Amino acid sequence: MEDYCPIADYGLIGNMHTVALVSKYGSMDYLPFTRFDSPTIFAALLDKDKGGHWQIRPKHPETQFKQLYLPDTGVLITRFFTPDGMGEMTDFMPVRRKNSSCAVVRKLRVIKGSITFRMALRPRLDYARAGHEVLQEEGALLFRSKGTDNMAFRFITDRQVQVQDGDVTGEWTLDQGAQASFVIEALPQEEGSFKGRELQYFTETAFQDTVTYWQKWIEQSTYQGRWREMVLRSAITLKMMTSMEFGAPIAAATFSLPELIGGGRNWDYRFTWIRDAAFTMYAFLRLGFTDEARHFMQWIMVRCKDMQKGSDLQLMYAVDGETQLQEQVLDHLEGYRASSPVRIGNDAFNQFQLDIYGELIDTIYLYNKHGGPITYDFWKDMIVFVDYVAENWQQPDHGIWEVRNEKREFLYSKVMAWVALDRAISIAQGRSFPAPLERWLNTRNAIYKDVYENFWSEKRQAFVQYRGATVLDAACLVMPLVRMFSPAEPRWKATFKAIEENLVTDSLVYRYSTEHGATDGLGGLEGTFSICSFWYIENLSKAGQVDKARLHFEKMLGYASHLGLYSEEIGLQGELLGNFPQAFTHLALISAAVELNTRLSVKPGGNINPMYT
Numbered sequence: 184m185e186d187y188c189p190i191a192d193y194g195l196i197g198n199m200h201t202v203a204l205v206s207k208y209g210s211m212d213y214l215p216f217t218r219f220d221s222p223t224i225f226a227a228l229l230d231k232d233k234g235g236h237w238q239i240r241p242k243h244p245e246t247q248f249k250q251l252y253l254p255d256t257g258v259l260i261t262r263f264f265t266p267d268g269m270g271e272m273t274d275f276m277p278v279r280r281k282n283s284s285c286a287v288v289r290k291l292r293v294i295k296g297s298i299t300f301r302m303a304l305r306p307r308l309d310y311a312r313a314g315h316e317v318l319q320e321e322g323a324l325l326f327r328s329k330g331t332d333n334m335a336f337r338f339i340t341d342r343q344v345q346v347q348d349g350d351v352t353g354e355w356t357l358d359q360g361a362q363a364s365f366v367i368e369a370l371p372q373e374e375g376s377f378k379g380r381e382l383q384y385f386t387e388t389a390f391q392d393t394v395t396y397w398q399k400w401i402e403q404s405t406y407q408g409r410w411r412e413m414v415l416r417s418a419i420t421l422k423m424m425t426s427m428e429f430g431a432p433i434a435a436a437t438f439s440l441p442e443l444i445g446g447g448r449n450w451d452y453r454f455t456w457i458r459d460a461a462f463t464m465y466a467f468l469r470l471g472f473t474d475e476a477r478h479f480m481q482w483i484m485v486r487c488k489d490m491q492k493g494s495d496l497q498l499m500y501a502v503d504g505e506t507q508l509q510e511q512v513l514d515h516l517e518g519y520r521a522s523s524p525v526r527i528g529n530d531a532f533n534q535f536q537l538d539i540y541g542e543l544i545d546t547i548y549l550y551n552k553h554g555g556p557i558t559y560d561f562w563k564d565m566i567v568f569v570d571y572v573a574e575n576w577q578q579p580d581h582g583i584w585e586v587r588n589e590k591r592e593f594l595y596s597k598v599m600a601w602v603a604l605d606r607a608i609s610i611a612q613g614r615s616f617p618a619p620l621e622r623w624l625n626t627r628n629a630i631y632k633d634v635y636e637n638f639w640s641e642k643r644q645a646f647v648q649y650r651g652a653t654v655l656d657a658a659c660l661v662m663p664l665v666r667m668f669s670p671a672e673p674r675w676k677a678t679f680k681a682i683e684e685n686l687v688t689d690s691l692v693y694r695y696s697t698e699h700g701a702t703d704g705l706g707g708l709e710g711t712f713s714i715c716s717f718w719y720i721e722n723l724s725k726a727g728q729v730d731k732a733r734l735h736f737e738k739m740l741g742y743a744s745h746l747g748l749y750s751e752e753i754g755l756q757g758e759l760l761g762n763f764p765q766a767f768t769h770l771a772l773i774s775a776a777v778e779l780n781t782r783l784s785v786k787p788g789g790n791i792n793p794m795y796t
Contacts (some may be wrong), residue, residue, distance in 0.1 A: 187231055187520045188212065190754040190759045191744040194250050194259040195420060195436060196287075198276035199427035203287060204228060204763075207250040207745070209261055211792070212598050217285035217369045219426070219499055220334050220435050221307040223331070228441060229525055230516040235307030239272060239289060239365070242263045243617025245678045250746060255415065255421050255715045256397035258390075259746075266267065268296020268359065273429045277389035278396045279427065288385045290794040293357045302365070304351040308334050310345040310513050310527065317346050323379060325350060325370070334371040341497040405471030413740060416747040417769035418470055421463055424766055426502040430478030431455040433502065435751065435762035439513075439520035442709040442752055442761045449522055452751075452762040454508060456499045457539040458583065459766050461546040466770040469777050471556040480557070483543070487564040496543075498536045499529065506704035508532040522564035530625055533589070534581040540572045541599025545655045545665065548606035558783050562616050569607040570619075573626040575602040577633075582649075583658050584694060594638045595658040601630040631667070639674055645681035646674065648695060656695045657686050660718035663725055664774075669736075670726040679722060690735035690761050691753055692716045710752030710760040713739070717771035732779055739772070 192211070195203040203215035212227040212234070226234035234753045240263065244558045247264040254484055258275040273290040273649060277283075290301065306326060308315050313330025321338040323337040324346065342363050348656060357363060381734040382391075401415055401423065408414075425432040435452035442448040460479060467475040468705065487503060490496060499507055510530040518525045547565065551557045557565075576597065579590035603625035611618035647657035662668045686693045691711035716739055723732035742753050749768040751761030 188228075190440060190519075190763050191748075192547070192751055193228075193748075193763065194252070194261075194274075194746050195423060195746075195748060196257055196259050196276050197277040197423035197436075197762055198285065200285060201276075201280050201423060203274075203276065204424060204436070205259055205261065207248045207261060208238075209248070209263070209272060209550055210238040211274070211287070211289075212236045213437060214287065215453070216334065216336065217500070218633070219424070219436070220451075222334070223311070224306045224308050224334065224336070226307065226311060226516065229436070229519055230311065233307065233311045233516060235305050235311060235410070237304045237306075237367075239291060239300060239302045240548060241270065242301050248252035251395065252416070252419075252719060252746060253402040255419075256394055257419055258394060258656075263298065263351050265296075265298055268298045268529060269294045270298045270300075270357070272392075273569070273739070275390065275393050277385065277393050284369045284371070286366055286385060286389070289365045289387065290362065290386055290390070291364070292362040293359050295359055297356060298357045299354065299356040302351070302353040304338065304344075305384070306349075308332060308599075310338060311396070311515075311516060315349055317351070318350055321379075324717075331338075333372050335372075336367050337370060337379050339379070340365045341382055342406050377778055403472055403474075406777065408777065409476050409783065410736075410776045410780070413743070413747055414470070414773055414776050417772050418466070418472065419767055420764050420769050421466060422472075422475070422750060424764070425475060425479075426462070429502045430475070431483040431500070431502045431504075432479070432766060434459040434499075434767065435765045437762045439522075439525040440519050440750065440762045442759075443754075444520050444760070446709070447522075447524060448709060449526055449530075450762070451510070452526050454529060454532075454763070455502055457496065458498065458536075458542045459770075461539075461542040462770045463766055464546045464595050466773040467550055468549055468553050469773065476546075476550050476554045480554075480561075483547075483549065484564070485562055487561070487567075489587070490564075490567070493540075494575075494706075495568045496539065496568065497532055498534060498539050499532050500650075506532070514527070515787065520599050527786070531585045531587075534539075534585060535578070536582065536585070537572070537576065537578065537580045538593075539594040540568050541602035541665075543569065544603045544606045548610055551610055557743055559616065562610070562614070565610075566609065566618065569623065572603045573599050573623060577628065591652075593649045593660065594646055594656065594660075596633065597630055597634050597638065598662055598665065598667055600669055601627060601634065604630065605667075606675060609712065621651075633755050634667070637673070643681060645678040655681055655685050657692050657712065657715035657718065658684060660715060660722055661690075663722055664718065670722065679726070682719070686715075690716055690720070690738040691755070693769070710754040712752055712757075713742075713765070713768040714751075714771040715751055716753075717775040718767070721771075721775045721778045726777070726780050729782050733783070736775060736779055748781060754764045 188206045214225040215221040216224045227236035237375040243265040261272045263270045270293040307329045308328045309332040311329045318325040323339045328334040352648035368386045439449040440453035465477045510528040513525040515524040582593035583595045648654040661669045694712040748764045750759040751762035751765040
């Protein structure tokens with residue numbers, strides 16, 4: 184097997200319950216089975232030797248590879264070009280309805296000439312911690328874990344294969360027009376009869392159903408502006424990472440991909456952050472996908488029923504609402520390109536992060552305005568959150584970047600506390616809901632004055648990362664985006680200038696400088712943060728620098744993978760770093776594109792839709 188494949192060389196497939204990553208060389212190197220946060224059965228992405236993979240590729244060493252998505256779908260096509268012919272493989276996960284099993288389908292066909300293919304199916308269950316046995320049963324191979332994970336799945340194909348030491352291999356020569364099909368399908372955890380579906384069902388019925396599902400879903404979009412293909416690809420990516428069962432989106436598809444090669448900033452992002460989820464729903468609403476926002480509101484309502492007080496809101500959950508996400512280190516895996524430790528779970532779940540209330544209430548405000556009216560019962564739950572913010576906005580916290588050392592009074596957290604009060608007041612006034620408006624107004628004003636006066640540094644001529652600091656933080660780029668300050672506000676203009684001079688490299692933006700005092704309790708450097716880059720572009724657009732914003736937006740599009748996917752960060756050699764694909768980046772791309780398109784489309788003297796101001 185080759186050395187580690189670059190992160191950008193992978194394509195994403197999924198069924199809104201879990202996802203898989205397929206390299207452009209035909210290897211499925213990552214698959215948590217059967218939920219986003221389930222143990223993996225393939226994890227060569229994180230250890231090329233021990234992790235396990237499912238590779239199908241031409242035998243010829245001079246093969247060339249290309250990848251693309253079937254338009255407006257999550258169906259991935261990998262194309263092979265050899266001196267002997269041309270072929271392609273179609274990878275997809277059938278949309279998993281209620282009571283249907285999780286499956287991965289791979290269809291191989293030769294378009295021209297004759298090609299010899301090799302397959303190696305090497306599952307390594309439970310993050311490569313558990314052995315397995317392989318049994319022959321009714322035309323299928325059954326894989327059963329010997330570990331505590333109880334994972335079991337069947338493998339079916341219309342080609343001859345060999346089994347040795349728990350792995351399955353095969354080699355076949357296919358002539359022009361010939362096809363071969365392969366499926367793995369999860370078996371139920373409980374014992375009992377299970378009648379698996381036929382291979383033809385997966386390759387024909389399930390394939391057509393999956394294509395139709397995605398095309399019908401994308402037709403709901405109201406977005407007809409510039410960069411539509413990239414915007415909708417980002418929307419499909421976000422949709423693939425949103426649970427069909429629970430309505431909660433995950434922050435990223437993967438765990439422990441490094442923020443710097445060889446570094447230790449390797450986290451598990453397969454959970455639902457309130458912040459990321461709120462921003463994701465905002466992106467869906469801007470594109471006309473109201474069902475996703477409605478489903479997430481239902482998820483939030485269920486969480487609210489489990490809470491006794493405002494402080495019970497966690498910053499992150501599992502997609503099913505589980506609250507305990509203890510971090511573990513998988514020290515038997517070497518990590519992507521030897522970047523260890525490899526972590527699952529995330530201890531940040533028990534941090535206090537004040538900003539999540541503002542992001543959540545802002546999304547509820549937008550949903551109430553553009554998706555559908557919230558109920559009074561839900562409003563009563565919201566009051567608990569707003570009152571909590573009003574009483575605790577001066578408390579130090581761990582901030583948006585989840586620092587693991589001391590708590591501080593972060594600027595971003597204060598801004599989002601202001602948002603929580605501001606949006607709650609707007610909902611109460613717009614819907615005539617009962618609310619302690621005078622107290623909320625006084626608190627909102629106090630937060631504004633505190634930010635304006637006490638987070639301003641005369642020395643830096645900018646708003647700073649936390650009270651008393653001299654460090655800049657790109658998170659403050661949200662201040663005009665959430666309408667706390669006008670782009671014309673003098674102190675904001677000075678702050679924006681300082682960010683451009685200190686944190687911006689062309690279109691790439693660092694979240695803060697780890698070399699100049701901004702510490703998060705961890706050593707080492709990191710790449711530029713793509714969400715900050717798109718925030719920067721959106722600020723340029725709002726400030727009237729539309730041509731500059733458009734140039735930088737086009738440059739950021741140039742950093743996307745061949746399939747239009749982004750990770751969390753971009754290195755200064757243009758490489759993708761961090762977990763992949765990353766919801767933060769894709770939702771920020773959507774927001775920047777919609778904002779910039781709106782500005783470019785407005786005639787002099789015209790009006791802008793208030794949702795976008």
